[in-house]
Amino acid sequence: MLKLTKKADYGLIALKYLAERPETPALSAKDIADTYGIPAQLLAKILQQMTKKGILRSHAGMNGGYALARDPRVISAYEVILAIDGPFFITSCTKGARGCELTSNCTIKEPLARVNETIAGVLKSISIQDLAESEPPPAHGSGAAKLVSLAV
Amino acid sequence: MLKLTKKADYGLIALKYLAERPETPALSAKDIADTYGIPAQLLAKILQQMTKKGILRSHAGMNGGYALARDPRVISAYEVILAIDGPFFITSCTKGARGCELTSNCTIKEPLARVNETIAGVLKSISIQDLAESEPPPAHGSGAAKLVSLAV
DNA sequence: TCAGTATAGGACTAAATATGTCGGAATTTC
């Protein structure tokens, strides 16, 4: 419940890895997978999905691989999760077609939709750059503090 | 991914329903389940779990049922989710025993732990009372605005 | 005291989702 999929997790790891190596022209899925012990074929698919969504650039052939398509500061965690796992909803109802049958008479749908927006906002406020920068565990509040407004 | 379980959903619905009827001494699981078309036995278990965690009071026998154990203002959505679905973690690693094998050399674990705390904070800031009050869809920002500090 | 109503809880099944694998085709470099 309310858990990130490993695919999204893997995707974030890979992006962070790429963000930390801006000089390298490209890294193959296998390279990254081996570094972290992630199943190579699975990671390959994840990178492909991100490529389709414009987060990565890909290049086939020898010395090919993937590179960030944009500055890591303008790639949000939200965007990554969206690319890998599809639309982001904490409830089952908003999930397009076969949602929840209670949708019509459910009374907590609206409040939860706002919670959903808030969490999405949190995720949107985090960039790949933020992940890459937080290498040294900050003593206390060293990172940039962000304010998220929540209306319930 | 990052989706609330239906059990937590059902639990919140039931609590809201109870919060809106402070005068009634108790409502049975069946009553609530029938009102919303939720599987009765499933809801019963959910209510039992919340009773064990001290969110509800229960009473067997005729005219028995469940009632809020505390003021709805001091029951948070976080607490409810915790009672129903167990410890709240968006990542697999922090999940006690059989987590993720990457835990040792994973570089995004720490940042994600902070995201986890932020989301938990959002959930903690929402009370059952908030859910019950938001009945009339507010025009815009009618609800109490809350600020959540996020350090990445 | 007994019948009816309700909670309590274990064991189980079924459905859905997440995770990982296989096999092959297309692309690029050397």
Add this chain to the structure above:
DNA sequence: GAAATTCCGACATATTTAGTCCTATACTGA
């Protein structure tokens, strides 16, 4: 042309979620 690599769909497996069944226990009121 051979090796490295992305690309893509179909498949298989594992885990989680959702829901059911059955039985025991507790309380109420006639």
